[in-house]
Amino acid sequence: METLEEIRTRLLARFPAAQVTLITNPGPAAEHSLLLDPAHARDIALFLRDSPGLRFNYCSNVTGVDWPDKEVVETTKTSVPDPAGGPDKIVETKTKRLEPGYLEAVYHLYSMELKHGPVILRLRTANRTDQVTLPSLTPVWRSCEFQEREIFDLFGVVFNGHPDLRRILMWDTFKDHPMRKDYVAPDDFEWEPTPHGDVLAKAQKHYPAPAAPSGGPAA
Amino acid sequence: MTPSDPSTLNPQLSAPFAAPGGATVRPVHDEFHGDLLEVSLGPQHPSTHGVFRMVATLDGERIVKLKPVFGYLHRNHEKLGENTTYLASMPYTDRLDYLCSMTNNWAYALAVEKLAGQPVPDRAQYLRIILAELTRLVNHSCLVGFLFNDLGTSFTPLLYAFREREKILDLFEALSGSRMMHNYQRFGGCRVDPSPDWLAAASKLVDNFPRFLDEFEELLTGNEIMLARTQGVGVLPRDLAINAGITGPMLRASGVAYDIRKVDGYGFYPRFDFRIPLGEHGDTYDRYMMRILEMRESVKILQQAFRELPAGPIMDPKAKIRGFRPKPGEAYGRIEGPKGEIGFHLISDGGPNPYRYRIRPPSFINLTVLEDMCLGHTIADAVVILGSIDIVLGEVDR
Numbered sequence: 383m384e385t386l387e388e389i390r391t392r393l394l395a396r397f398p399a400a401q402v403t404l405i406t407n408p409g410p411a412a413e414h415s416l417l418l419d420p421a422h423a424r425d426i427a428l429f430l431r432d433s434p435g436l437r438f439n440y441c442s443n444v445t446g447v448d449w450p451d452k453e454v455v456e457t458t459k460t461s462v463p464d465p466a467g468g469p470d471k472i473v474e475t476k477t478k479r480l481e482p483g484y485l486e487a488v489y490h491l492y493s494m495e496l497k498h499g500p501v502i503l504r505l506r507t508a509n510r511t512d513q514v515t516l517p518s519l520t521p522v523w524r525s526c527e528f529q530e531r532e533i534f535d536l537f538g539v540v541f542n543g544h545p546d547l548r549r550i551l552m553w554d555t556f557k558d559h560p561m562r563k564d565y566v567a568p569d570d571f572e573w574e575p576t577p578h579g580d581v582l583a584k585a586q587k588h589y590p591a592p593a594a595p596s597g598g599p600a601a
Numbered sequence: 602m603t604p605s606d607p608s609t610l611n612p613q614l615s616a617p618f619a620a621p622g623g624a625t626v627r628p629v630h631d632e633f634h635g636d637l638l639e640v641s642l643g644p645q646h647p648s649t650h651g652v653f654r655m656v657a658t659l660d661g662e663r664i665v666k667l668k669p670v671f672g673y674l675h676r677n678h679e680k681l682g683e684n685t686t687y688l689a690s691m692p693y694t695d696r697l698d699y700l701c702s703m704t705n706n707w708a709y710a711l712a713v714e715k716l717a718g719q720p721v722p723d724r725a726q727y728l729r730i731i732l733a734e735l736t737r738l739v740n741h742s743c744l745v746g747f748l749f750n751d752l753g754t755s756f757t758p759l760l761y762a763f764r765e766r767e768k769i770l771d772l773f774e775a776l777s778g779s780r781m782m783h784n785y786q787r788f789g790g791c792r793v794d795p796s797p798d799w800l801a802a803a804s805k806l807v808d809n810f811p812r813f814l815d816e817f818e819e820l821l822t823g824n825e826i827m828l829a830r831t832q833g834v835g836v837l838p839r840d841l842a843i844n845a846g847i848t849g850p851m852l853r854a855s856g857v858a859y860d861i862r863k864v865d866g867y868g869f870y871p872r873f874d875f876r877i878p879l880g881e882h883g884d885t886y887d888r889y890m891m892r893i894l895e896m897r898e899s900v901k902i903l904q905q906a907f908r909e910l911p912a913g914p915i916m917d918p919k920a921k922i923r924g925f926r927p928k929p930g931e932a933y934g935r936i937e938g939p940k941g942e943i944g945f946h947l948i949s950d951g952g953p954n955p956y957r958y959r960i961r962p963p964s965f966i967n968l969t970v971l972e973d974m975c976l977g978h979t980i981a982d983a984v985v986i987l988g989s990i991d992i993v994l995g996e997v998d999r
Contacts, residue, residue, distance in 0.1 A: 409930015410718030439843050443961040445946050490933055494843050494859045525846025527969055551672040560677055
């Protein structure tokens with residue numbers, strides 16, 4: 383099989399407008415991946431599936447990954463001369479920067495014909511809240527059908543062009559996306575009219591008590 | 602009776618409904634067609650192998666649309682995996698597919714070993730192969746039994762299969778302490794070393810297994826009702842099987858030679874001499890035969906493994922059990938489970954818990970083509986087709 387770097391060069395030669403980034407995996411497995419821009423993802427997927435020498439006709443695994451917003455603290459050191467004539471003082475200033483999070487879909491491709499692989503594709507959404515749309519690769523590989531539905535269900539990524547995008551594991555009226563890192567499980571799984579015990583403690587932790595009405599009845 | 606073309610066998614097969622690509626409802630409003638009838642099959646139905654539901658739309662007796670409904674057994678296994686340490690997820694993997702705990706364990710151990718760069722000693726590799734192939738025997742013989750239950754044989758073949766299964770489960774129990782929830786593999790080896798007595802008993806069982814298969818086949822393979830009900834039913838074309846990511850015996854029944862034991866050569870499989878049975882028509886009968894033939898190949902692998910099993914440690918002495926924290930990175934480890942490719946995709950951020958823990962469930966993805974295979978058939982055939990896919994709902998719903 384061609385190396386990932388060669389595949390990337392081939393893709394860039396074929397799609398000059400596309401952005402294909404090589405993401406290295408520092409672990410011992412060294413399974414590197416290609417980050418595609420959503421606009422060209424489906425064309426690139428078709429190219430990977432059909433062009434001779436690659437023929438990745440089998441999409442094995444489709445995964446969602448949630449990367450929440452990260453607060454990065456950067457420390458810069460500046461030396462300030464000591465007015466008393468001593469050695470220079472080193473002052474650390476810390477600046478906080480919010481790195482926006484994103485949702486990611488990861489595709490593991492193999493070739494059943496040439497028996498090579500994997501090539502790992504990654505697609506990233508713009509953020510985690512309102513721009514969560516990615517192109518669906520189900521028209522290219524049918525095996526993505528249920529797995530993309532599962533990502534939609536558990537992570538909340540909306541796949542454009544999916545033939546049947548519904549919740550698959552959770553029930554249809556369910557509101558949240560349980561596999562997100564900031565998901566909070568409901569306080570009581572079986573509703574009870576007067577919460578007490580553990581359920582009450584959890585509810586009080588998650589929902590701040592409403593502001594006490596002035597002149598309300600005594601407790 | 603070996604038909605060369607399945608469609609000649611059953612002329613209704615090339616029914617006008619069997620459209621490729623999942624085109625489903627065909628609204629016809631003329632005097633020959635009545636209203637479409639929607640039938641909800643399951644979740645509490647003995648032929649759905651657990652809590653699985655199919656919503657079938659019928660035109661007369663023929664299925665024109667069939668939507669599977671999942672999630673009745675969903676407990677968000679992947680979230681559980683993210684909230685526990687790597688090793689604590691091992692017993693949970695037993696509960697995925699409770700017929701093949703050993704292969705689930707192995708797939709997970711393989712993924713973590715890949716993630717951490719952990720070698721495995723020779724004896725443990727052989728033990729893993731022995732246990733995985735015994736699991737394949739258990740799974741396939743049960744599947745054949747259940748398939749015949751769906752065909753209406755009312756338990757006789759299933760009890761033949763369970764008789765053999767119990768013998769193997771006794772071995773598993775003697776080794777791991779549990780009949781079905783083995784929790785046997787560890788990162789860098791196995792948990793218990795089998796005694797010489799155990800090995801002798803297992804070897805004897807394996808030597809006797811072909812006799813059971815002969816008996817089983819004599820009873821079932823040529824059975825006329827079985828041939829009539831399965832040949833040409835639920836044909837899965839080769840291209841669709843590849844595109845839909847079907848794996849395991851179901852893929853090979855459609856004539857695609859893709860077995861991860863050969864392709865990836867994980868473990869010590871390249872050292873073993875075995876063949877991959879291939880089907881020709883991709884119908885239910887071929888899927889049944891794949892299981893029988895694979896069991897015969899498994900027996901060959903097992904006999905070879907018992908002959909060559911080396912002495913030595915079963916755990917890598919440098920393997921870290923406590924405070925196991927793989928370096929940041931990700932890995933996808935996959936093996937050929939009895940139902941297909943079972944894989945684990947792990948992302949580590951350097952902590953004691955995986956950052957992302959994903960299971961690639963074979964039977965869930967094999968269900969993608971359930972609708973395509975059932976279109977144009979009757980409900981009774983849909984039950985048989987579902988039985989031949991071989992699903993376990995613990996794994997489908999996770």
